[in-house]
């Protein structure tokens with residue numbers, strides 16, 4: 001029997017062209033490739049000025065998460081002419097969740113998966129925080145033994161904007177690893193600014 005695909009199934013296929021896990025690890029450096037262009041050569045960027053971020057029920061268990069997210073938004077707000085993040089309850093381009101579904105990166109503090117539509121660029125990002133580190137993440141300016149959650153979120157939001165890891169500069173927000181007490185990734189390095197500016201140069 002041959003059936004016609006339903007319009008819904010077709011739409012899902014078009015949106016979920018690529019879902020790429022990108023991890024921030026607590027220890028070893030790692031390299032992961034993120035294509036900057038889609039199947040038809042289009043740039044992997046948000047085609048809008050404001051990107052809505054929401055927190056799902058699972059991630060609501062993380063203490064002070066809205067506050068840490070707003071701190072992470074400020075990291076990227078330092079760059080003009082790129083999309084700005086806003087926290088929403090009922091709109092969701094980027095969802096923050098807490099789940100052990102980590103695409104094989106069980107060692108990662110957090111991962112970011114991206115989905116894009118072949119005609120409109122980035123369509124959805126999912127930032128998954130690893131519950132293994134639930135007790136170890138927080139505000140490292142207050143508790144130096146914590147992995148700094150605003151830094152982790154700033155890094156993953158960089159992926160949500162379409163950036164790859166920075167493999168060279170350990171002070172960069174997009175460097176792939178962090179350690180306890182390290183808050184360097186709250187502040188963009190020159191390489192971060194250059195990369196995001198290039199990514200959103202032509203829209």
Ligand SMILES: [Zn+2]
Pocket residue numbers: 022023024155159164165174175176
């Ligand atoms: Zn990364």
